[in-house]
Amino acid sequence: MSSVRVLVGTKKGAFILAADGARKKWSVSGPFFAGWEVYHVKGSPVDPSRIYASQTSGWFGQIVQRSDDGGQTWHTPGSRPEELESTDGMPKGESNKFVYDTSAKTGEPLTTHQWYDGTQHPWEFKRVWHFEPSLSDPDTVYAGVEDAALFRTTDGGRTWHEIAGLRGADGAKWQPGAGGMCLHTILLDPTDPKRIFIAISAAGAFRTDDGGRSWKPINRGLKSDYIPDPDAEIGHCVHRIAMHPSRPNVLFMQKHWDIMRSDDAGENWREISGNLPSDFGFPIEVHAHEPDTIYVVPITSDSLHYPPEGKLRVYRNRTGGEDPNAWEGLTKGLPQENCYVNVLRDAMAVDSLEPGGVYFGTTGGQVYASPDGGDTWAPIVRDLPSVLSVEVQTLR
Amino acid sequence: MIRVMLPFHLRTLAGVEGEITLDVPAPVTQGSVLDALEAHHPALCGTIRDHESGKRRPFLRFFACEQDLSHQPPEAPLPEAVAAGREPLLIVGAIAGG
Numbered sequence A: 001m002s003s004v005r006v007l008v009g010t011k012k013g014a015f016i017l018a019a020d021g022a023r024k025k026w027s028v029s030g031p032f033f034a035g036w037e038v039y040h041v042k043g044s045p046v047d048p049s050r051i052y053a054s055q056t057s058g059w060f061g062q063i064v065q066r067s068d069d070g071g072q073t074w075h076t077p078g079s080r081p082e083e084l085e086s087t088d089g090m091p092k093g094e095s096n097k098f099v100y101d102t103s104a105k106t107g108e109p110l111t112t113h114q115w116y117d118g119t120q121h122p123w124e125f126k127r128v129w130h131f132e133p134s135l136s137d138p139d140t141v142y143a144g145v146e147d148a149a150l151f152r153t154t155d156g157g158r159t160w161h162e163i164a165g166l167r168g169a170d171g172a173k174w175q176p177g178a179g180g181m182c183l184h185t186i187l188l189d190p191t192d193p194k195r196i197f198i199a200i201s202a203a204g205a206f207r208t209d210d211g212g213r214s215w216k217p218i219n220r221g222l223k224s225d226y227i228p229d230p231d232a233e234i235g236h237c238v239h240r241i242a243m244h245p246s247r248p249n250v251l252f253m254q255k256h257w258d259i260m261r262s263d264d265a266g267e268n269w270r271e272i273s274g275n276l277p278s279d280f281g282f283p284i285e286v287h288a289h290e291p292d293t294i295y296v297v298p299i300t301s302d303s304l305h306y307p308p309e310g311k312l313r314v315y316r317n318r319t320g321g322e323d324p325n326a327w328e329g330l331t332k333g334l335p336q337e338n339c340y341v342n343v344l345r346d347a348m349a350v351d352s353l354e355p356g357g358v359y360f361g362t363t364g365g366q367v368y369a370s371p372d373g374g375d376t377w378a379p380i381v382r383d384l385p386s387v388l389s390v391e392v393q394t395l396r
Numbered sequence B: 001m002i003r004v005m006l007p008f009h010l011r012t013l014a015g016v017e018g019e020i021t022l023d024v025p026a027p028v029t030q031g032s033v034l035d036a037l038e039a040h041h042p043a044l045c046g047t048i049r050d051h052e053s054g055k056r057r058p059f060l061r062f063f064a065c066e067q068d069l070s071h072q073p074p075e076a077p078l079p080e081a082v083a084a085g086r087e088p089l090l091i092v093g094a095i096a097g098g
Helices: A164-168 B008-014 B030-040
Strands: A003-010 A013-020 A026-032 A037-043 A051-057 A061-067 A112-114 A120-122 A127-133 A141-146 A149-153 A182-188 A196-201 A204-208 A238-243 A251-255 A259-262 A284-286 A294-296 A314-317 A328-330 A348-350 A358-361 A367-370 A378-381 A387-395 B002-005 B020-022 B060-064 B089-093
Touching (some): A003 A367, A061 A127, A149 A182, A251 A284
Antiparallel strands (some): A003 A013, A003 A037, A013 A026, A182 A196, A238 A251, A367 A378
C-alpha cells in the first residue's frame, strides 16, 4: 500500500503529516525542533528513511538535523551517543560548520558581493535555505545557503564543503533580494550527474555541466525593471525554478515578476505568464506524471504579498505554457474571500501517486492537499506556525 | 566541577535538563569551559561561539556572580566562585525585541 509523508518546515518547528494513498485521513506529528525556524526538510530519494532538516535561529545559528528512521528520531550528524564513544576520540561537531572556501586551489579569490546600497559587502554565512539530497547516495547532500553559495556533504552531514566555483560566476555582482541573498533552488539532472541547476535571489539561475567546477549564468530572455540594465546577465530575482525528471532540458521559472520557460537547459527563456491574474509569486511546480502540467500561486505584487482579491487560487497550465493563455484557476476547497496569506518559494510540492497530488503551505499556517492534481483541495492542518517549506515523500 | 546553565533551546539541543557540570582543569577560563562543553556536547559547537573565529555569537551573553562577563577575553580566569563550583556560569540569550 502506497502512502505519503509531507515534510513541513515552519517558523516554529517542523511537522510531519502522513496519510495512506487515498490522502484523506492524515496524522500529524511534531513540532520537531520546537521554537526554531526550520527552513527546509527533505528526504533522500534513495533511502526515504533518511531525512535532513535545516534548523536555524538568530541566537544560536545553524543546526543540521538528520533522521535515519523516517523522522521518528533525529540527531545532529556526528554527535549520537555511540559516536561520542568512537575510537577516534571526541567528535568535532562540525555538522553546522559552513565556511566559505577561499583557498587558492579551489576557492575563488572573492570576498565580497553587492550590498543593498550597491557597495561591496563581505560574504557572511547565515543559514541553510534548501537541502537537495543526491539522487544516488543518501550520504551526499547539496545545501543552498545564505549568503548565496552551494555546499555539499558526502558523509551524511557530518562535514560540509563549499563548491566554490559557483561564486566565480560574477559573484561580486550578486545582491540580496528582500529575503536576503539566498541560494534557494537546486535541481539535479537525473540523466547527467555532472549537470546541476541552481537559482539565487537576486543573481539569477546558473548551471554547471562539469559537476560544479565551473558555472555559467543562464538568464538570457529574463527582463527585470528593478536592475539598471533590465536584460543583464546577472542580477535577476529568480524565485524558483522547476523541472520534470523525464525532461531535464525543459525548465520552468517563477521570477520575481514573470513566469518563464526554457527548452534548452536555461540557455534561452521566454515568458509564459499569459492570462494569469498576476505573474508575481514564489513557488512553481510540475505534475509528477504530466511534464506539461505546471502550477503557480499568483500573488498580488512585490509590495502586496497576498493573493489578488483575497482569493487563494492555484493556477494550472496543462500546455507547459505553450499556450500562455491556458492558465486555469483552481479554487475548489480554497478560501475565496478574505484570504491574505502568502505561499513561499519552497512551500509547494507534488507526490507521485496516481492520480498525482499537489501540496502547499501558507504563511497563515495552513497546509493544503489536492489528491487529484489540483481539481479539489482540502486543508490537512489549519493552524501551524507560518509555513516556510513543504516537501512530499511518496512511499511504496 | 564547573556548573554551566544553558538557555532553553541549547539544553534541548544538547539533550540535557537543568545545569551541566563539567570537569575543567585549572586555570578555569571562559574558553576552557566552552572547550569542555563542546567536547561533551558536540551539537553545541557553533551555537555559542563561531566555528572559525571562536567569537561569542552576538545574541548570547555570559553572566556569573551577578557580573556581565560577555566582553572578557576567553583566556581571562572566571570568578573564583565559578571555578570552585559554588556559582554557575550562565549562558543567556540576549533579549531582542519585546
